[in-house]
Amino acid sequence: MVIHDARFLTSNSRADLCPAPTVPEYAFIGRSNVGKSSLINMLTGRNGLAKTSSSPGKTQLINHFSINDKWYLVDLPGYGYAKVSKTSRAEWAKMINYYLRNRANLMCVCVLIDSRHPPQAADLEFMEKLGEEGIPFVMIFTKTDKQSTAQTKALVTDYLKKMSEIWDELPRYFQTSAETGLGRDEVLAFISEINKQ
Ligand code: GTP
Ligand code: MG
Numbered sequence: 754m755v756i757h758d759a760r761f762l763t764s765n766s767r768a769d770l771c772p773a774p775t776v777p778e779y780a781f782i783g784r785s786n787v788g789k790s791s792l793i794n795m796l797t798g799r800n801g802l803a804k805t806s807s808s809p810g811k812t813q814l815i816n817h818f819s820i821n822d823k824w825y826l827v828d829l830p831g832y833g834y835a836k837v838s839k840t841s842r843a844e845w846a847k848m849i850n851y852y853l854r855n856r857a858n859l860m861c862v863c864v865l866i867d868s869r870h871p872p873q874a875a876d877l878e879f880m881e882k883l884g885e886e887g888i889p890f891v892m893i894f895t896k897t898d899k900q901s902t903a904q905t906k907a908l909v910t911d912y913l914k915k916m917s918e919i920w921d922e923l924p925r926y927f928q929t930s931a932e933t934g935l936g937r938d939e940v941l942a943f944i945s946e947i948n949k950q
Contacts, residue, residue: 754941754942754944754945756796756797756798756820756821756941757821758819758820758821758822759797759798759799759802759818759819759820759821759826760818760819761802761803761816761817761818762817762818762819762825763816763817764814764815764816764817765814765815765817766814766815766848767815767848767851768815768848768851768852768855768856769855771815771817771852771856772817772819772825774856774857774858775858776819776822776823776824776825776858777823777824777825777858777860777947777948778817778824778825778826778827778856778858778859778860779824779825779826779827779859779860779861779862779863779944780827780829780852780853780856780859780861780862780863781793781826781827781828781829781863781865781893782829782831782832782849782862782863782864782865782879783831783832783864783865783866783876783893783895784809784831784832784833784834784865784866784867784873784875784876785809785810785811785830785831785832785833785834786807786808786809786831786834787831787865787866787867787895787896788865788867788895788896788929788931789803789812789828789829789831789865790803790804790805790811790812790828791803791805791895791931792865792893792895792929792931793818793826793828794931795929795930795931795934795937796826796937796940796941797818797820797826802818803816803818803828809831809834809836810830810831810834810836810837812828812829812830812831813830814830815827815828815829815830815848815852816828816829823948824944824948825858829849829852830845830848830849832845832849832875832879833873833875833876853883853886853888854886854888859888860889860947860948861889861890861891861947862883862888862889862890862891863890863891863892863893863940864876864879864880864883864890864891864892864893865892865893865895866892866893866894866895866912867894867895867896868894868895868896868897868899868900868905868908868909868928869896869899869900869904869908870908871908871911871912872911872912872915872916877915877916877919880892880916880924881919884920890924891924891925891926891927891943892912892924892925892926892927893926893927893928893929893936893940894908894909894912894926894927894928894929895929895930895931896930896931897928897929897930897933897935897936898930898932898933898935905928909926909928913926925943927939927940927943
């Protein structure tokens with residue numbers, strides 16, 4: 754897919770204030786610092802479109818980007834950051850749960866997982882919840898450039914093994930790097946496929 758236009762639209766704390774749900778939408782979620790905003794920049798080929806930071810907790814709101822005037826990419830705030838207060842955590846859960854349950858045009862949630870780490874409870878629980886609510890999702894293993902291909906392969910294999918203890922059918926998954934562009938074609942082809950349905 755050629756991306757000829759990628760524009761920031763809005764930042765919102767409430768799903769009912771997000772742009773009108775007139776086109777298909779894909780949301781990126783995962784632990785703080787996993788690389789959600791960086792992946793959006795990599796996919797769109799626009800550095801700085803989504804704000805990134807080396808310290809966790811950069812993205813705080815629901816950020817909509819319009820792609821080719823045909824679909825939306827959504828950058829969401831991360832979860833699982835230890836320094837966040839209980840109140841902020843509860844606010845995050847309220848905002849995100851409302852968004853996930855009520856966004857009519859949400860085609861798929863992309864759950865980003867750091868490819869260097871073994872399965873974390875926060876991610877497993879989040880995906881289980883998506884499954885329970887019947888919200889379609891895929892997994893994206895990020896930051897693959899930070900280790901060897903063999904290491905990524907071993908970690909992804911272990912992760913899928915863990916998932917198979919919980920899931921009868923494993924979700925679709927991708928491996929990406931915001932540094933090298935690995936996985937860009939695959940993720941965009943997947944979005945393109947759904948957009949056509
Ligand atoms: P929050 O908005 O805080 O939840 O974080 P985020 O998930 O949006 O992460 P962000 O994209 O801001 O990236 C966090 C840090 O990881 C930044 O320093 C990025 O440069 C770095 N990073 C993200 N993706 C990659 C990647 O694929 N490879 C490498 N080497 N670094 C990455
Ligand atoms: Mg971010």
